[in-house]
Structures are given as structure tokens and as C-alpha cells.
Amino acid sequence: MPKDSALSQPPVSYTSSSDDESIIIPPFPQILANFWLGEKLGAGYSGSIFKATHVHNGQVVALKVQHTSHENLTNRYERNFYPMIQGGVGMPTLWAAGVEGCWDYLAIDLLGSSLDSLYRKSGKDTMDLGSVCSIAMQVIERLEFMHGRGLLHRDIQLGNCVVGLPPNHKTIYMIDFGFSKRYIDPYTHRHISDSKAKRDFIGNYWFSSVGVHCRGKVPSRRDDLEAAALMLIHLLTPRGLPWTRHGVPKSEEAHDMLKRQKQRVRIEDLCRGIPSEFEEFLRYCRRLKFQDTPDYGKWIDEFRELAIAEGFSGNADFIWPPPLKLVHAPRRSQAPTPEDLKRILDDLKKLDLGDRNVLGDRSNIKEAVRNAKEDVLGRDNNSSKTRTTGTNTPKNGDETEMDVTSVPPPFMSPKAYKLSKLTGQVSKATDNHALAAKVTEFIAVMKSNTSRTLTKDGFGFLDALYKQLAEPSVFITPMRTSRSKDAPVQNPDPHVKLGVVARLRSEVTQARSNRRLADMVRDFGNVTNRSTGRTVTKDGFAFLEGLAQQLEVLA
Numbered sequence: 001m002p003k004d005s006a007l008s009q010p011p012v013s014y015t016s017s018s019d020d021e022s023i024i025i026p027p028f029p030q031i032l033a034n035f036w037l038g039e040k041l042g043a044g045y046s047g048s049i050f051k052a053t054h055v056h057n058g059q060v061v062a063l064k065v066q067h068t069s070h071e072n073l074t075n076r077y078e079r080n081f082y083p084m085i086q087g088g089v090g091m092p093t094l095w096a097a098g099v100e101g102c103w104d105y106l107a108i109d110l111l112g113s114s115l116d117s118l119y120r121k122s123g124k125d126t127m128d129l130g131s132v133c134s135i136a137m138q139v140i141e142r143l144e145f146m147h148g149r150g151l152l153h154r155d156i157q158l159g160n161c162v163v164g165l166p167p168n169h170k171t172i173y174m175i176d177f178g179f180s181k182r183y184i185d186p187y188t189h190r191h192i193s194d195s196k197a198k199r200d201f202i203g204n205y206w207f208s209s210v211g212v213h214c215r216g217k218v219p220s221r222r223d224d225l226e227a228a229a230l231m232l233i234h235l236l237t238p239r240g241l242p243w244t245r246h247g248v249p250k251s252e253e254a255h256d257m258l259k260r261q262k263q264r265v266r267i268e269d270l271c272r273g274i275p276s277e278f279e280e281f282l283r284y285c286r287r288l289k290f291q292d293t294p295d296y297g298k299w300i301d302e303f304r305e306l307a308i309a310e311g312f313s314g315n316a317d318f319i320w321p322p323p324l325k326l327v328h329a330p331r332r333s334q335a336p337t338p339e340d341l342k343r344i345l346d347d348l349k350k351l352d353l354g355d356r357n358v359l360g361d362r363s364n365i366k367e368a369v370r371n372a373k374e375d376v377l378g379r380d381n382n383s384s385k386t387r388t389t390g391t392n393t394p395k396n397g398d399e400t401e402m403d404v405t406s407v408p409p410p411f412m413s414p415k416a417y418k419l420s421k422l423t424g425q426v427s428k429a430t431d432n433h434a435l436a437a438k439v440t441e442f443i444a445v446m447k448s449n450t451s452r453t454l455t456k457d458g459f460g461f462l463d464a465l466y467k468q469l470a471e472p473s474v475f476i477t478p479m480r481t482s483r484s485k486d487a488p489v490q491n492p493d494p495h496v497k498l499g500v501v502a503r504l505r506s507e508v509t510q511a512r513s514n515r516r517l518a519d520m521v522r523d524f525g526n527v528t529n530r531s532t533g534r535t536v537t538k539d540g541f542a543f544l545e546g547l548a549q550q551l552e553v554l555a
């Protein structure tokens with residue numbers, strides 16, 4: 001729905017857009033339901049929204065006012081949904097709702113500027129990555145909350161994400177539930193059903209999903225998430241998403257053209273030049289099935305890790321205007337590339353050092369890169385210890401259990417750092433007792449994180465554990481050490497994962513050899529990798545705990 005910029009003006013009259021041209025809409029009243037109408041904050045299709053003050057108790061709210069003759073009274077819908085979302089972070093409180101005379105009103109928390117307005121006022125071509133990552137984390141969290149309450153938003157856009165007023169100015173709020181809908185039937189508690197029949201489009205031109213907007217599909221949770229993905233990509237793309245560049249379509253033809261453009265554009269073209277997480281997120285949303293529950297936690301973690309890797313704090317707080325980066329870190333690179341080193345050496349060579357022409361020797365570039373990588377991954381004990389806080393005493397000259405709590409390098413997330421340290425340690429473990437300790441630590445790291453997703457570092461740990469259990473001297477091809485962008489979800493049926501993991505859980509304490517445990521670790525890694533969310537479930541943790549116990553039994 002179109003948004004006006006904030007205007008400071010007294011209440012004005014407007015004409016109904018209903019078919020009945022004869023209806024004359026009176027000017028907005030000065031007082032409505034004991035609220036004194038002040039500054040106009042915005043206007044939409046169905047009415048206007050004012051800053052308003054309660055005449056008795058002085059409470060200041062945002063009052064959404066619509067004439068009861070309007071053909072599409074969104075207030076009537078919205079007031080049904082507010083009770084479902086009360087108490088959630090970033091969900092406005094509904095203070096009052098009703099009809100007085102010919103005016104329908106909703107009194108909600110007074111909030112700050114919309115992301116749309118902040119972005120426009122910044123005058124910049126794109127929004128900074130740190131802010132976009134925090135928008136990503138917060139919006140995904142809001143959707144997780146709404147969806148958890150059985151509600152779809154169905155109109156995700158920058159104008160419907162607003163910041164709070166101090167002290168809540170770092171929180172993004174969702175507003176405008178005029179298009180919202182329950183996707184869980186309140187009587188049967190079942191997910192609404194899909195339909196092949198094309199339906200009228202509900203949503204907005206820029207960010208509504210391709211399925212809903214271009215193919216007339218029934219919206220579900222995946223579509224709210226896809227709209228969020230498109231919104232994030234829009235913020236990072238100079239001049240925005242390609243189909244937003246010609247303004248709102250003014251004819252059916254123009255709208256059809258926009259839909260064609262939206263539908264045809266390749267995801268890799270849409271996301272060229274921006275961090276791959278956004279492309280992966282959009283692909284993920286498009287792969288979800290109609291009734292799938294999105295793995296919100298995994299994507300919140302991904303955007304947090306991206307922010308940290310890019311030198312931002314990784315905190316979800318939305319701070320505007322954006323603060324400077326904490327550090328300038330090479331993106332996700334654990335060591336300088338050969339090209340970087342060559343350039344540095346070339347630059348150094350240009351220095352005038354008189355007769356001491358010792359720089360510019362490139363013969364050691366590969367060696368230097370390898371050493372730097374080993375240093376970062378902690379394989380070289382001496383150099384890794386200089387990178388940690390070093391408050392722990394090494395046990396038997398090796399890294400201690402406490403090493404995984406040391407401070408990560410700025411370009412690694414704490415979870416990734418701890419897991420890569422554990423992977424190094426499990427590869428060096430020489431008996432079952434030591435392996436059991438590492439499995440227990442692995443469980444602790446996984447449980448301490450908000451997301452229980454197995455990332456590539458988690459899979460790296462399982463690979464190393466498998467190798468140690470199967471045959472310490474044999475090289476094993478990794479189960480999964482990097483993400484393939486186009487890798488299809490081979491078996492997204494969560495029930496397969498649940499069945500296999502439950503079996504592993506019950507059988508692990510019967511295993512009588514390390515070889516058998518190795519097979520179980522491999523099966524656990526494979527089935528988790530094939531599942532949509534790659535989340536370690538309750539059964540998964542129980543399996544890992546059983547594994548640690550059984551290793552002690554077999555020690």
C-alpha cells in the first residue's frame with residue numbers, strides 16, 4: 001500500500017474511493033474516543049494515522065482513523081490480529097479500538113520512522129551491510145514470533161518496518177496487519193490448505209514473493225520470508241531491485257511487465273556483488289514447501305555470523321545512523337590470499353630502501369599463506385596460543401578443554417571458532433576417553449548457541465570424529481565441509497531425519513566397537529545434512545550424549 005511521508009498538518013477531509021462517488025467524507029474530528037488528534041504521521045489506502053494524546057491521562061499513541069463508509073476497512077481486520085501478537089518484542093501494543101460516530105479507530109504504540117523513510121533520508125544508494133544484517137536478524141525474529149502465533153503478515157515491506165521511540169529505538173517493529181491472515185485454523189489447529197486455483201494478489205509490488213505475486217499461489221510462511229529476503233537484497237543493491245526502478249505500475253500492462261521481470265530474473269543476477277548469504281537465503285525461501293516451518297534460527301545465525309565476519313558487532317540492535325565497523329577484517333578469509341600477498345610485496349618493493357633491496361622475493365608466498373592458515377586454525381600449537389587470551393594452563397603440552405572458550409579472531413564467529421578448535425583437538429585425541437570429552441564439549445557448544453544448526457564447522461567436527469573412530473590413519477572424504485549454493489535439498493522430509501536419529505539414539509549404547517560408533521556418526525551427519533534445517537534435535541543431542549557415554553564404556 002502506498003505510504004505518504006510524515007506531514008505536520010491539522011486533520012483534513014478526503015474523498016472516499018468507494019464506488020459511491022456521492023459519499024462526502026467529513027474532515028477528521030479533532031477529538032476521537034477521548035484522543036486529541038495531532039500531527040498526521042502517514043496515510044494509506046483506507047485512512048490516516050495521527051499522533052494523538054488522551055485527553056484525561058495524557059497517554060500519547062498512534063491513532064489509525066478510517067471512515068466507516070470506506071470500501072476496505074482494514075482496521076476491522078487489524079483489530080482481530082493485535083490480540084494474537086501482544087507481548088512480542090517488536091509488536092505494537094493495542095491500547096484501544098472501536099467505532100465512534102462514523103470513525104473507526106485503533107490506538108497503538110506511537111513508534112518512530114519506517115525503514116523506508118530512514119533509507120530515503122540517508123540519501124545513499126544502498127544501506128550499509130551492518131544495518132542490513134541487523135534488519136535481517138530482527139525481521140526474521142519478528143516473523144518467527146508472528147508465525148509462532150499462527151499469523152502471516154503478508155505485506156512485508158520497508159514502510160511496514162518501523163523503529164521504536166527511545167528507549168526502544170534499536171528495535172524494529174512490525175506494523176500494518178491489514179493484510180494479515182491466520183494460517184493455522186483456530187478450530188482444527190491445522191495448517192490452511194494449498195490450492196491450485198489462481199487467486200487475487202494480496203501484498204505489495206516490490207517484495208511479495210514470486211509465487212504469490214506472479215503465480216497467484218496461496219501465501220504461507222515461506223512467502224513472508226521471501227519478501228524479507230527481497231527487501232534485504234533491495235537495500236544492498238544500487239538503485240534497488242530491478243523491477244522497482246520504474247515506479248509503481250500505472251496500468252495492467254505495466255504490472256504484467258513488472259511480474260514478468262520479477263519472475264524471470266535469475267537469483268545469481270539479482271544478488272551479484274552482495275554477500276552470498278542473501279542469495280542463499282532467497283534460494284532457501286524458494287525451496288520451502290507450502291507447509292514447511294522455516295528454520296528461522298539458522299538464518300538469524302547466518303546473518304549474525306556474516307556481520308561479525310564483516311567487522312560489525314553481530315548484535316541485532318538496529319542503530320541509526322550506523323556506527324563504524326569495529327574492525328576491518330578480510331571477509332571470511334582466514335589468511336591473506338596469494339594475490340593479496342603478492343600485491344603487498346609488490347608495494348613494499350616500491351619502497352626506497354637504498355641498497356637494502358631485500359623485499360619483493362615472492363618465492364615464499366605459498367609457504368606464508370599455508371603458515372597463516374595453520375596459525376588461524378590453531379594447528380600450530382605455539383602460534384595459536386599467542387592468539388588466545390592464554391589464561392588456561394595447557395594439559396600434557398596440548399590444548400586444554402578450556403581453550404574453546406578463548407577469544408575468537410575478529411573474522412570468526414565464536415561458534416565457528418570453538419568448533420574449529422574442537423575439530424583440531426579431536427583429530428589429535430589418542431584414546432576413547434579423550435574423544436568422549438571432546439564430544440561432550442561439542443554438545444555444550446551446540447547447546448549454548450541460539451541456533452542448533454550444524455554449520456560447516458559442526459560437520460567438520462563430525463568428519464574428524466568419524467575419522468578418529470574409523471581408522472585414525474585413514475583420510476576420509478569430508479561428509480560436508482562447504483556449502484554448495486545450488487545443492488538441492490535431497491530429502492527435506494523431516495520425518496526421515498527424526499526416524500533415523502531416534503534409532504541412532506536408542507542403538508548407540510549397544511555399540512560394541514569404535515567402527516560401529518564411526519558408522520553411527522556418519523549416519524547422523526548424513527541425515528542431518530539432508531534435512532531442511534540441519535538442526536540438531538533433542539534426539540540428536542541424546543544420541544551425542546549416548547555416544548560420549550559409550551566411548552567411556554569402550555575406553
Ligand SMILES: Nc1ncnc2c1ncn2[C@@H]1O[C@H](COP(=O)(O)OP(=O)(O)OP(=O)(O)O)[C@@H](O)[C@H]1O
Nearest residue numbers: 001041042043044045046062074109110111176178
Ligand atoms: N504506530 C505508529 N507510530 C508512528 N508512525 C506510524 C505508526 N503506524 C504507522 N505509522 C506511519 O504511518 C504510515 C502508514 O501506516 P500503516 O502502514 O499502518 O497504514 P496503511 O498503509 O494506511 O494501512 P492500511 O493499508 O491499513 O490503510 C507508516 O508507514 C508509518 O510511517
